[in-house]
Amino acid sequence: MEKSYACWLQYDRINDRNLCEDYRKFCQEVAVKGESVILHSALKELKNGLRSMLDIEPIIYKDEAMEASIIMGTYEQLHLQEYGLDSQLFQKINEEGYLIKTIKKKEKETLLLIGKSDKGVLYAVHHLLRLLQLRESLNQLEFIESPKNQIRMLNQWDNIDASVERGYSGQSIFYDHNKITQNHKRIRDYARLLSSVGINAISINNVNVWKVETKLITHEFLADVAKIADIFRAYGIKTFLSINFASPIEIGGLSTADPLDNEVKKWWKNKAGEIFGYIPDFGGFVVKADSEHRPGPFSYGRDHADGANVLAQALKPFGGIVIWRCFVYNCLQDWRDRSTDRARAAYDHFKPLDGQFLDNVILQVKNGPMDFQVREPVSPLFGALEKTNQMMEFQVAQEYTGQQKDLCFLVPLWKEVLEFDTYAHGQGSAIKKIVDGSLYNAKFSGICAVSNIGDDANWTGHTLAQANLYGYGRLIWNPELTSEELAEEWIRVTFGHDSFLIEQIKQMLLDSWSIYENYTAPLGVGWMVNPHHHYGPSIDGYEYSVWGTYHFADRDGIGVDRTLETGTGYAGQYFSPNKEMYNALESCPDELLLFFHHVPYTHRLKSGKTVIQHIYDTHFKGVAQVEGLIEKWSQLQGKIDEERFTNVSNRLQLQLKNAKEWRDQVNTYFYRKSGIADEENRAIY
Ligand code: GCU
Numbered sequence: 069m070e071k072s073y074a075c076w077l078q079y080d081r082i083n084d085r086n087l088c089e090d091y092r093k094f095c096q097e098v099a100v101k102g103e104s105v106i107l108h109s110a111l112k113e114l115k116n117g118l119r120s121m122l123d124i125e126p127i128i129y130k131d132e133a134m135e136a137s138i139i140m141g142t143y144e145q146l147h148l149q150e151y152g153l154d155s156q157l158f159q160k161i162n163e164e165g166y167l168i169k170t171i172k173k174k175e176k177e178t179l180l181l182i183g184k185s186d187k188g189v190l191y192a193v194h195h196l197l198r199l200l201q202l203r204e205s206l207n208q209l210e211f212i213e214s215p216k217n218q219i220r221m222l223n224q225w226d227n228i229d230a231s232v233e234r235g236y237s238g239q240s241i242f243y244d245h246n247k248i249t250q251n252h253k254r255i256r257d258y259a260r261l262l263s264s265v266g267i268n269a270i271s272i273n274n275v276n277v278w279k280v281e282t283k284l285i286t287h288e289f290l291a292d293v294a295k296i297a298d299i300f301r302a303y304g305i306k307t308f309l310s311i312n313f314a315s316p317i318e319i320g321g322l323s324t325a326d327p328l329d330n331e332v333k334k335w336w337k338n339k340a341g342e343i344f345g346y347i348p349d350f351g352g353f354v355v356k357a358d359s360e361h362r363p364g365p366f367s368y369g370r371d372h373a374d375g376a377n378v379l380a381q382a383l384k385p386f387g388g389i390v391i392w393r394c395f396v397y398n399c400l401q402d403w404r405d406r407s408t409d410r411a412r413a414a415y416d417h418f419k420p421l422d423g424q425f426l427d428n429v430i431l432q433v434k435n436g437p438m439d440f441q442v443r444e445p446v447s448p449l450f451g452a453l454e455k456t457n458q459m460m461e462f463q464v465a466q467e468y469t470g471q472q473k474d475l476c477f478l479v480p481l482w483k484e485v486l487e488f489d490t491y492a493h494g495q496g497s498a499i500k501k502i503v504d505g506s507l508y509n510a511k512f513s514g515i516c517a518v519s520n521i522g523d524d525a526n527w528t529g530h531t532l533a534q535a536n537l538y539g540y541g542r543l544i545w546n547p548e549l550t551s552e553e554l555a556e557e558w559i560r561v562t563f564g565h566d567s568f569l570i571e572q573i574k575q576m577l578l579d580s581w582s583i584y585e586n587y588t589a590p591l592g593v594g595w596m597v598n599p600h601h602h603y604g605p606s607i608d609g610y611e612y613s614v615w616g617t618y619h620f621a622d623r624d625g626i627g628v629d630r631t632l633e634t635g636t637g638y639a640g641q642y643f644s645p646n647k648e649m650y651n652a653l654e655s656c657p658d659e660l661l662l663f664f665h666h667v668p669y670t671h672r673l674k675s676g677k678t679v680i681q682h683i684y685d686t687h688f689k690g691v692a693q694v695e696g697l698i699e700k701w702s703q704l705q706g707k708i709d710e711e712r713f714t715n716v717s718n719r720l721q722l723q724l725k726n727a728k729e730w731r732d733q734v735n736t737y738f739y740r741k742s743g744i745a746d747e748e749n750r751a752i753y
Pocket of ligand 1: 233234275276356359360395439467
């Protein structure tokens with residue numbers, strides 16, 4: 069298998085003989101207690117990894133054979149006392165958690181992989197294999213691990229014609245010519261990749277549910293959906309579908325989709341029964357309603373709680389949930405209208421409904437109030453909903469962050485979001501505590517993200533974009549992991565252990581977000597992209613359109629006034645002291661200045677520079693930094709296989725071209741608008 073296809077599951081042969089011997093002594097005989105499809109996958113993964121890295125075929129015992137050197141199973145099935153363990157230990161970890169421990173049994177070193185459930189065993193196996201990949205010692209191991217977040221999900225934005233909305237790595241792996249694919253290999257390999265980093269849920273079709281996709285919840289497609297759910301189930305991943313709110317009309321033959329209509333309620337109940345007949349552990353629905361022209365409850369004078377609850381009621385008897393998106397805003401705005409503010413919309417729509425949703429509804433909120441820009445503040449809805457389940461939506465797909473042509477390692481961005489203190493319940497109310505359910509004791513919570521994969525040979529187009537998928541899974545399992553740790557871990561399991569190589573790539577990854585920010589939209593203003601496809605610069609591309617995404621640059625200044633006194637009042641949606649911090653020009657952080665304030669070009673930033681000089685400097689710097697990335701990568705020639713080396717080299721050249729275009733367009737535009745020259749007299753066209 070090509071390294072690029074295997075991503076972080078290459079399991080290269082371990083050549084160090086001593087290390088290999090050390091590992092082998094643990095891995096000759098494996099005892100598995102219990103039977104389930106997930107345990108079956110766990111064993112398959114283990115055997116595959118050991119064969120590949122250590123060249124051994126362990127003897128497998130289908131019971132708790134004492135002679136085995138690896139013993140795996142769930143805590144309820146194993147005789148814990150034989151290993152000196154107390155079942156109390158497992159009270160501390162959640163359903164998906166596990167223990168990995170090295171013990172001495174009759175003078176023999178033995179490795180225990182004990183899950184709270186069979187999923188825990190699968191995760192323990194992945195953890196063990198990762199330790200081998202990382203060349204860690206297996207002596208005296210003791211890990212007690214639980215995922216911090218409950219739902220750890222990916223949203224595929226795949227259409228049934230095999231196109232992928234905002235997809236930058238080929239076609240869908242799920243669909244083919246308006247059918248669900250029967251080629252399951254790739255889906256199984258995807259499931260393996262995802263489970264190895266702890267993902268436990270997936271929605272398999274685009275949130276925009278078009279005509280044919282609306283029928284995914286009918287007999288015509290459900291048998292094939294069920295086959296996909298079987299594949300994911302074996303890897304501990306629950307399958308969800310995005311649905312069309314107008315389904316009762318479009319496929320049900322009703323004249324309305326009014327959520328309070330009894331026929332509509334009945335229709336959804338029957339539909340849920342039908343789906344669960346095919347997929348007994350179906351996850352539920354993801355819903356984009358009343359958003360960007362998709363149908364929703366507003367058509368019937370109902371609100372989002374009415375809309376979500378009719379679905380939730382239908383799914384409830386079967387244990388299904390509704391994931392209802394909060395990406396709801398007026399997308400028919402007039403640029404002259406300075407009072408309507410897209411950033412306010414999610415909060416304005418959903419905050420008043422807090423407490424009105426059934427307990428199997430989760431509101432899915434994008435990390436920022438606009439739309440996955442390179443820099444946005446955190447959505448003020450986090451923390452504002454006390455009585456409603458909520459989850460985070462990130463975008464692993466690099467829609468506004470370089471489209472997997474430009475390098476942009478997103479883990480530092482996600483970490484910044486998760487660490488942000490909302491002060492919802494005083495200091496220490498970080499976003500990570502809201503999405504892990506602990507702040508408000510939520511029944512359901514978690515994190516999801518738009519996936520970045522397609523049928524490209526290397527899954528993600530840009531080989532280094534694999535780091536985003538890997539980092540996303542590992543980070544949401546444990547948000548305490550640092551960006552540095554995650555970058556290094558990914559590099560080791562992907563490219564090996566050469567220390568020069570590790571340092572070079574690590575630096576490239578860690579610098580990349582700020583580099584991308586430098587040569588694109590400055591100081592949090594966002595949106596200066598080409599309309600529709602969103603790659604490359606177009607400063608006024610969205611400035612006079614209906615989407616509510618303006619920078620309001622004129623000859624005097626730039627930025628959006630979102631203050632309480634003279635602006636849209638958006639800053640007031642935050643809890644104190646964030647509210648005051650953003651509202652006041654003096655305390656607003658530089659990187660978000662233009663998100664909250666309209667200022668003259670001569671306004672001095674905290675950095676001491678004027679806004680206009682900052683724009684020039686960062687854009688020149690951004691291009692120089694991309695040249696630096698190219699230089700760093702070129703030093704790795706010979707240390708990386710040709711295919712992956714060339715893939716990244718080519719993408720970096722595209723990035724350089726893009727960065728130069730951004731630099732020149734942005735600098736020229738603002739030079740012309742402001743009439744203020746660059747202090748360093750560099751070339752501005
Ligand atoms: C963005 C994106 C769309 C997507 C939408 C959403 O606007 O460009 O392609 O449909 O977000 O999240 O629903």
